[in-house]
Amino acid sequence: MTAPLFDRLGGMEAVMAAVDIFYDKLLADPLVADFFNGVDMEKQAKKQVAFMTWAFNGPQEYRGRDLRTAHRHLVQRQGLGDAHFDAVAGHLQATLEELGVAPELIAEVMAVVGGTRNEVLDR
Numbered sequence: 752m753t754a755p756l757f758d759r760l761g762g763m764e765a766v767m768a769a770v771d772i773f774y775d776k777l778l779a780d781p782l783v784a785d786f787f788n789g790v791d792m793e794k795q796a797k798k799q800v801a802f803m804t805w806a807f808n809g810p811q812e813y814r815g816r817d818l819r820t821a822h823r824h825l826v827q828r829q830g831l832g833d834a835h836f837d838a839v840a841g842h843l844q845a846t847l848e849e850l851g852v853a854p855e856l857i858a859e860v861m862a863v864v865g866g867t868r869n870e871v872l873d874r
């Protein structure tokens with residue numbers, strides 16, 4: 752049996768490292784940085800760790816809002832759309848590449864994240 756994606760990525764430490772680099776990239780990108788204005792990044796990063804842990808079949812349960820509810824106001828009031836989703840997904844991919852994660856694992860992560868598109872974009 753194949754180990755959960757979470758374990759194969761290197762467990763919680765690796766996921767935390769990825770989240771740190773990922774958020775730096777988001778805030779440095781003018782296409783998406785504005786969406787995070789006024790968001791407490793420390794809390795947000797914790798939620799992201801929890802979400803990724805869940806998405807990658809890790810040990811913790813995700814207890815935040817569902818992705819549709821969490822992003823709906825961004826779609827309705829700030830025009831969150833495919834271009835932003837692609838940018839965020841691209842930053843995650845670049846982060847994993849920088850960390851030296853194996854290409855097959857990156858492909859699995861991107862498939863999980865890609866599967867959230869319609870929920871995040873509320874359609």
Ligand code: HEM
Pocket residue numbers: 783786787790795798799802814815816817818821822825831835836837839840864867871
């Ligand atoms: C790529 C797939 C995505 C995933 C898996 C994801 C995941 C999450 C999670 C788990 C939360 C916290 C939910 C909670 O409050 O409990 C969140 C919040 C948020 N996300 Fe995403 N997200 C994604 C895409 C995006 C995109 C494309 C943007 C904007 C460019 C974005 C901007 C935000 C913002 C601003 C919040 C905070 C909302 C608030 O608290 O007012 N997310 N996201």
